[in-house]
Amino acid sequence: MNTRTRTREEIRVGSRTVPLSNPDKELFPDDGITKAELIDYYRGIAPLMLSHLRGRPLVMERYPDGYEGNSFYHKDVPDYFPDWIRTVRVPKEGGHLTMAVCDDTATLVYLANQACITPHPWLSPADCLDCPDRLVFDLDPPDSARDGFESVRWGARRLGDLLTELGLRPALMTTGSRGLHLLVPLDRRTDFDTARHFARRVADLLAARHSDRLTTEVRKNKRRGRLYLDTQRNAYAQTSVAPYAVRARPHAPVATPLAWTELDDPELGPRRWTLRTLPERLDKHENPWKDLSRCRRSLDRARHHLNDLA
Ligand code: DTP
Incomplete structure (x- = not known):
């Protein structure tokens, strides 16, 4: 595991500084897999994975208390997400949603820090x-x-x-x-x-x-x-x-x-x-x-x- 990821409050990913919160939180306690390890995984896999995420609206499947805890499918991007996370306005019945788009490694790392264990992209780009x-x-x-x-x-x-x-x-x-x-x-x-x-x-x-x-x-x-x-x-x-x-x-x-x-x-x-x-x-x-x-x-x-x- 990349210990630098585990101990620091923020990490540099490309040109972005990504803030980290509770990196030692165990998301898969049976195996001792922490949020830092999830972040390291997504950071490492990004070169292969991004071609399947780039440009697409994304639903974030989030587990703030670990994989057996409370979870939710997060569609609308919350106000506190930084401006550099790309978003797309998606029409839906009776209004619209503002959804995240994951175009780069920094965004994938940011989402992992949000305890987004599983990103679910649309089958169509924005x-x-x-x-x-x-x-x-x-x-x-x-x-x-x-x-x-x-x-x-x-x-x-x-x-x-x-x-x-x-x-x-x-x-x-x-x-x-x-x-x-x-x-x-x-x-x-x-x-x-x-x-x-x-x-x-x-x-x-x-x-x-x-x-x-x-x-x-x-x-x-x-x-x-x-x-x-x-x-x-x-x-x-x-x-x-x-x-x-x-x-x-x-x-x-x-x-x-x-x-x-x-x-x-x-x-x-x-x-x-x-x-x-x-x-x-x-x-x-x-x-x-x-x-x-x-x-x-x-x-x-x-x-x-x-x-x-x-
Ligand atoms: P498997 O069929 O092997 O269990 P899967 O095909 O990924 O695995 P899932 O049922 O876990 O099957 O997920 C189906 C898709 O629908 C996936 O992209 C997540 C999405 N989805 C499931 N439930 C919800 C929900 N409540 N809100 C939004 N999206 C959801």
């Missing part, structure tokens, strides 16, 4: 709030399944194959919580209604093909032990956990981008990597998403292919 640049499919295992993660693994493979058949380039990530996400980079020529409708049709088609194992049923009591293909993130003002974000779960698991070949790793699980183990993974593996920006595709062709399959 310059066009109705133009998503990614689809997200959340593969959520049934509560009851003993082999819950095996069904996630199987479903991810089927969904990845279908999206690839449609001409898209899906990427895979652990959520650090219960399942996996498939993220599909888009060229931003689609609005949320079109994107959501497409994602739902893909999920429905796959669920119809494998109705014994997969479902798109929102109501839990109708899922009957099947893997839930959740497409609801693909909408205006919805968020998805940021790649490399820490989750408020035991041992501080991290949402981790994966290579498709890792899907067969017997040790893989939604919480495979944590704040403490991820740096070693990064030392050993190259970034599995290094070509992500070259994977952006238009939904137009994929929609036509889908019509042919459906």
